[in-house]
Amino acid sequence: MQSINWSTEYLPGHTDNFVSNEVIADGITLDAVWENLVDTAKWTTYYDNAANIVLDDQTSSKLKFAEHFRFDTFGFPIDAQVMELVEPTDGKTARLAWHGWQNGDADTQFDVYHAFLIEKLADGRIRLLTQESQIGKPAQDLAAQTPNPMLNGHQSWLDGLVRAAKK
Template sequence: MTSSLRLWARETASLVSEFDQWPHDEQPAGAKVFAHNERIIPAPPERVWDLLVDAQGWSAFYANAHFVELADPQQHRLEHGSVFRWVTFGMPLTSEVNPCKRPHLIGWRWWGRWWGRGTHGYHVWLLEPHECGTRVVTEETQRGALPGMTRPIMQPLLRLAHGYWLRQLERQVSGLLQPVEPRVALR
């Protein structure tokens, strides 16, 4: 297979998890919603990693990340134990990073705030060196009444959103996107 063909076929979605270190109460088995997406991004893992740990910069390239704010104002990048608040899919969330192993693995447990209370999940990113750059895998589980009620919509929507996030991540790494003005924090 030629490199150009590999790059053309570089994005997939699945219902099978590759991650084997899920928190015991956030594993895909039994989750109301689960998504697995992956993409080959033509850049080294360190470049992709730098964008992923800059959570406050996500909204510059991922339109579904709003009002991202780290709990510790002295922190500028996600690291093990970081807590951040943000809005995604219209739901205000709090997230806590665990694990964080540069430049290959970052995950965060999240839970809904305000009207999203009782909703929780886990989101993980795996970065592997690949002959064409970096293989990026993102997986997420969702639990609670809201994901249960919205599963027929949320399951495909989450896969679409993560596919979009991966494509935008690639465009940002490649320098194809222009930064946008940051939004005012929402508490």
Template structure:
């Protein structure tokens, strides 16, 4: 039985304007190998082309932590974000999720939950699941396209490569 993302009710997939789900299963990686490449937001742009300008809002911080406020740009949107779930690897499972939003009028506001699940599987395999549930007109305009699916699959492949190659963070 595989684990699932924990969703706040208002972001439950199938009830929002857009939803994307991507995963990979890879051999010879553990949750602890991948975790730092998710929690160091400033390294994302080194392995994922849709991320840039990550900044920690609390002075002196260099990685994400429970309730951490941060900022980054993705898919052309400036995103203010806050960590809403943070479970470091334990017993082969790890979870991180953030609430992100782009301010604006009704035509431009975007509100999302982006969640990640790392799950060690039998046979020295690691499942990496990422899902994003979105609310807002920009999200509705992306629904039915492969924009988020393709972008997040690229993120997954870059994440795996970064962990395999032990990219400096």
């Protein structure tokens, strides 16, 4: 199975918080999942933990490579930039990843790398994987909570993607 392309700084196990969520589903297409993931105008229709999404390039609501955008999630205002975007063409695994951050002091600075993989499996199944690695005091605080809010929130995102792709 495919995996996330981590830079050394965000390598899981060396950061303050890391979560991994995965869903394998049938009855959906890779293209339908991709369309709902890269079109930020659709996020709030299936995921209730993303709000106030604004792309720097407002000619489209779809993310592009190197796109800078902002959104609110988990109570944080996040600035982000798309670091990896590979469309699901020619049998390739679809990839979307962004670096996100919240500037601040030692107590509020927050730095994340959030990635998605979407791949076609045998028998028409689709694998959706999302992982996020986080650095900073807010990440430490999230990691100390049981259950980890990031784990539940990202599972909700994947479950919502599957529901949206089935429509």
